Amino acid sequence: MRYESPETTEAAVELLAGEGPRCRVLAGGTDLLVQLRAGMISPERIVDIKRIRETQEIRVDDGALVVGAAVSGAELGEHPQAKGIWPGVVEAAELIGSTQIQGRATLGGNLCNASPAADTVPALIAAGARCRIAGPHGMRTIPVEDVCTGPGQISLGAGEFVLAFEFPVRPPRSSDAYLRFIPRTEMDIAVVGVGINLTLDEGGHCVSARVAVGAVAPTAIVVEKAGATLVGTRCDEQTLEAMAAEVRAACRPIDDKRGTAEYRTAVAGVLAIRATRIAVERARNA
Amino acid sequence: MMAKSHITTVINGDPTEFLCETEQTLLDVLRDELHLTGSKEGCASGDCGACSVIVDGRLVCACLVLAVEAQDKTVETIEGMASGERLHPLQTKFLEHAALQCGVCTPGFLIAAKSLLERNPDPTESEVRYWLAGNLCRCTGYDKIVRAVLDAAADMRG
Secondary structure: OEEEOOOOHHHHHHHHHHHHHHEEEEOOOOOHHHHHHOOOOOOOEEEEOOOOHHHHOEEEEOOEEEEEOOOEHHHHHHOOOHHHHOHHHHHHHHOOOOHHHHOOOEHHHHHHOOOOOOOHHHHHHHHOOEEEEEEOOEEEEEEHHHOEEEOOEEOOOOOOEEEEEEOOOOOOOEEEEEEEEOOOOOOOOOOEEEEEEEEEOOOOOEEEEEEEEEOOOOOOEEOHHHHHHHOOOOOOHHHHHHHHHHHHHHOOOOOEOOEOHHHHHHHHHHHHHHHHHHHHHHHHOO | OOOOEEEEEEEOOEEEEEEEOOOOEHHHHHHHHOOOOOOOOOOOOOOOOOOEEEEOOEEEEHHHOEHHHHOOOEEEOHHHOOEOOEOOHHHHHHHHOOOOOOOOOHHHHHHHHHHHHHHOOOOOHHHHHHHHHHOOOOOOOOHHHHHHHHHHHHHHHO
8 A cells, every 4th residue: 555645636636546446535534544444445545635735725715715625623613714604514523523533534534435424514515515626637616415425435536536615605694503413422423413504684584595414314415495495484483393394304314223214304303493593593693 | 565654753852763654553653663652552443542642733643643644743642741750740630630540541631631731721621521522531430530630730820
């Protein structure tokens, strides 16, 4: 196994394309090293993307946040503006693991490890974030929800890797929230995770909303109907119940040791309501 | 046989060079090549914190860092915590409070607590408990550890 740490996107693409499927991208390594040690993967080449400047940057361009794929949860949490603009995305990233894991784990890794229970993914999808992907044919940008195709599976082609995440410009009175359920206080894998992103008008009516859920399907999913239920309303209790019903209807979970399908479905509705209340409160003050 | 990588780094203030295989973690190299065996391997999967070290100012699990990634980095381990015979205040307080029993988790707790107090010299008990949540101890029940950290913080603030 060889290790490479290119300093340019072009060099990384060349290295990744050269070894094809026997090549793995290293960002924070908190999943990759565990998989290596467990013998689950045995790549010929590891391409560390952390020395590429764009993967390490957090920028705000005319109100639009751009976060490098290899930015750690700790760095994102400490950024002076990120949490103010996208509190739901940042709280999702900060929920992952311990202090030690926060120092290494990245947004790009959390997405491309393609766990159905990844905490940042519903928050990123709700946010309408897009991935800037570098590859042999240049750069392309795709919605976050188009990256994962199943547990451990992603849609990226040979030689491609996620360089950064681009977030849309925020209209006034917009905010987001992420909640997950785990059976303990900290450091566990989501039984259910819900991200919501919404914008209110001056009268407090919802003008747009996106709801995404994790750990209740093979990939995190956006629930268009749930978001649509909120639009035009003041997110009153009756509307929230109707929105939760749409979330439950979209769930296709499995039974496992962390929860039954029935339980996950019920909890998804509850979390959707609570996350919406938080996002509404934040949007009123945004 | 693949050529080993030659890595130049700074460990506990000393410029250090080593040869390693890509497969070796930073923890493997610290313990097996450099004989700095204070950092312990508990789980080898980032769950227990016994291998906690500070790399370029960030608290990390050495078992989740490839040794080759240490190129041009500064690494702080438990071996650099005391100044010669003079213990770090955290070490003194761990002894005073009997904040250890078997001792396997202790180096990780000390490094993690040092990293906390460098950022936050006056943490609340809750902040200490959250910061140290990635360090597992199967002996003490954590209470003495938390008290030792809070006491050391008070001492260090003077």
